Amino acid sequence: MTSQLTSPLPEIGETRPGAEWWRTAVIYQIYPRSFADASGDGIGDLPGVTAHLDDLRSLGVDAVWLSPFYRSPQHDAGYDVADYCDVDPLFGTLADFDDMLAAAHARGIRVIVDLVPNHSSDQHPWFQRALAAAPGSPERALYMFRDGTGENGDLPPNNWESVFGGPAWTRTTNPDGTPGQWYLHLFDTTQPDFDWSNPAVQEEFRRILRFWLDRGVDGFRVDVAHGLVKTDGLPDHLPAVDADSMGGGEENVPYWGQEGVHEIYRDWHRVLAEYDGDRALCAEAWLPTVDRTAEWVRPDEMHQAFNFPYLMTEWETPAIREVIAESVRAFPAVGAPATWVLSNHDVVRHASRLALTAENPQGHGIGPDSPGQPIPEVGLRRARAATTVMLALPGSAYLYQGEELGLPEVIALPPESRQDPTWFRTDGERYGRDGCRVPIPWSADAPGYGFSPTGAAWLPQPAEWAQLARDVQEDDPESTLWLYRTLLATRRAENLGAGELEWLDGYGEDVLAFRVSTGAAGSVTVLANAGSTPVPLPAGTVLVASAPFDGTDLPVDVAVWIAAD
Template sequence: MSESSQFLTTNNPAAEWWRTSVIYQIYPRSFADADGDGLGDLKGITSRLDSLASLGIDAIWFSPFFKSPQKDAGYDISDYRLIDPIFGTNEDFEILLEKAKSLGIRIIVDIVPNHTSDQHAWFQAAINSAPGSSERAYYHFKDGKGVNGELPPNNWQSIFGGPAWSRITEADGSPGQWYLHLFDSSQPDLNWENPAVADEFDEILRFWLRKGVDGFRVDVAHGMVKRAGLPDATIYDENLRERPISNLTMQEAEEAVPYWGQPGVHEAIRRFRRVIDEFEDRAMCAEASMSPLPRLAMWVRPDEYHQSFNFDYMHGEYDPAAIKKIVTDSIVEYTKVGASSTWVMSNHDGIRHATRLGIAPENTPRPGDGIHPTDPAPDEALGLRRARAATSFMLGLPGSSYLYQGEELGLPEAWQLEGKYRQDPTYARTKGERIGRDGCRVPLPWEAGVGAANGFNTTGESWLPQPANYRVFSRNLQEGVAGSTLELYKRLLKERKLFGLGAGAFRWADEYQDKNTLAYINNGVLVLMNFGPDAVALPAGEVLVTTQHDLTAERELEHDQVVWIKL
């Protein structure tokens, strides 16, 4: 048996729920709006939970719904214990949690430990205190360079564009110290070298765990700890993904980009883990943009995170050889540390994969950027066809999978949004040079023709307008319709659970593939993907699910299609 076809399995495959779950991401302001003000809310989400139960998901991950000035759509938190009034109340969340539990759905909430809002009480205390005070020690305050401190302390750049430092005015009106913000200037970075910060977050985590949440997704998990002394960066790449960085050794990468993936962050992770382990059956997932995969696996060692998003898989090439390598490396490296793989194709920070896969590789924007009006138009029919295939391939793999709201409808990126509607800080900070992430955040269409927002609410109000083509993707037009993307997802999740694929025994099925196809067997189910251009004949066996809903008696699978066959 060749190396590529040997069985690859996860250690301890079925012991904990997070190892095999399908987890659905809700972006609260865009899911469902009960009060009609144009912003989604918790009551709206609660009213739609039955729809998610019928989809077949195991858990929900909520993007932040905490008190916030909403300068970065809730990732700028001013109170970690309070639901923002635009979404409802803490009591509304408790009602939602109770109903979700009754439907067998677990709840994961987003926690943002890298930075706060500049409106948070900690930062307000800091800017109203003297340099060197304990209040300023919660953040990274530094004197500037230059004769009069008029230059930033180092050369770091904001992920959203522009410098990563802003200068305050002291109480006496004089120009003061500078504070670090790797994102928007309204999002000052916390100083995790200060034990008081860790103490604060211990209690924040316990607050939500006591309410009954099942875990946390940890935002910017790789950025919490900065290199001591905050030295200049020598390479600018906020995702540590470009070739010049991925070719570096781990030590070289840590030194080149001193604000990502620093060794000290692992102790902060272990402290989080100790708090999580005080409670039964809870988990946490890292948003850690780390490459290559052996480096990412360090984040899911037994005493650190339970999961970490596999961004190499999400942003990988649509190519059988490339996908085979990423999947193999992922399972091998995660298994070495006793973790399961965590697969994802779309989220609130990237172009929806129903559109992204219709973009020529040479035109693909970098992660975190949307499609600029001057970019070539994507082939959205091809994108949807490939997205259905890519998701069908992904959901047959062992491990956990994350779905982003609306992908079950085949929603494309709303990439033609006019500038006047855009709210992503990236768009403003780069004066429109980088278009930002609003295109993947447009509210969902539930019922075609119900208001201008197609059932997102009854008033038609919408914080971002739906494009005209969203109507045809409405959930009610797909419910029960053979071949629809919604029904495809339902069938995939049903068969995945029935055959225990999340905890399955996996091997590459070289005997069923050639240079234009990719095939694997998991718990007796053959998953075959045809990248084209020619149709391929299928082996004998019961067809469980296929993206090619009009599969003929000749059993030929066309290009950019997937089939699951019970052998």
């Protein structure tokens, strides 16, 4: 295997219709506060991103997506935005952003930024003015203010629960000290929901889109893309017990997946079309089926939607085959690519998740007392195999920072170090998402494993990070980093992202088997053994294997790409 790119990354610019870059791109998620800290304060920043763009270039990704870096009180790690058109000093300045964007484009790497339209920070000037204004005022009409129910309005307007636990309503206090109206926050109490029926909200986000498009960004990942519109009348609803926190397992939730949200993205699609080149919108939409997810990427709406049904599928061949089959049917049927993903900043890293032996709903996280603790060796082996499968699939794919190093979830975080609002709003009942957000290791022998020049880190890094540091893996052909580089280089050389998938039979129900045909480039056969015994390989040349083996029988929890001789 080789870690060198076999063909150059594409130039930034226009692409002919039907071959837009986002249809086949591999996009790397940067969680800025945990990626690289140039200032030494223990929190990653934009200059840290710029300093490591060559590392991402050598990895072979086509684009990066940056989680929020806007001005924010940081009650929810930047997803509580106080100013959508400026950089928080924690992360640098607008000039630092412009430098990073130019440096990325110079390396053929496109840049997607996060946008948070469901809610703002309670410190946003709009919300502060709303609190000071009277009920029924234009200022309050920008958010979801309502009168309470019960005697004297002492009860919230309905029974909705916050994604982070606890009630989804908080009562205000009038200037004279008396209890006032309630406001909706599907997330933390510091994250009030906008009222998207208000034209002023719609126009403000057009302005925000154009602000970043004018600076040259290539697209937006849209946070809580399924949550902006609420059912008229705000009817009562309680989620199912142990439901995924973002609604991925439920139909007919009055604040998720409402029909009216699609017109918002048709409007945004028109804004992006004002600009040259291929600008993309990617939806974070947790929906119960692939078909429902595909509704977000119809031709005049968004361009990508994370395939969360795929992410949440366990390491079982029939289930994996079913979700892939549904995806390659449903997304192309509306003219969109499937957008594959296995890890992000909101879920247990797949190097741990795929070895869990107990239910673990999205958003709950895992900690020292969680049932079904993963066996690290099993989790990493399955994660490498699962990634080998994912990167062969037609369409686009997202990687989460650190997965190329095989990082597991950090389970044993000290309680006093946890910062996720979920941990606090559930009184420690749910561990939340801190375990997948620990700053990543670059150098085994450096302070903070190279994350920060001072060794500071906003979440403590475990001792085992040293053996997983990037410099340790750099020249090791059996390392996870080397595997990712090889997969990405081979994917590009074989044009797998633009291929056609054909299922192969005859390998038994425990083996995932398919062929990806790429026209003149030929085809690649993909096998993954999720069973309990090795299976014979077909004839051909092994291009990539997720783990070393003798080349004869495919071991358990291993995947391969094979080219016909």
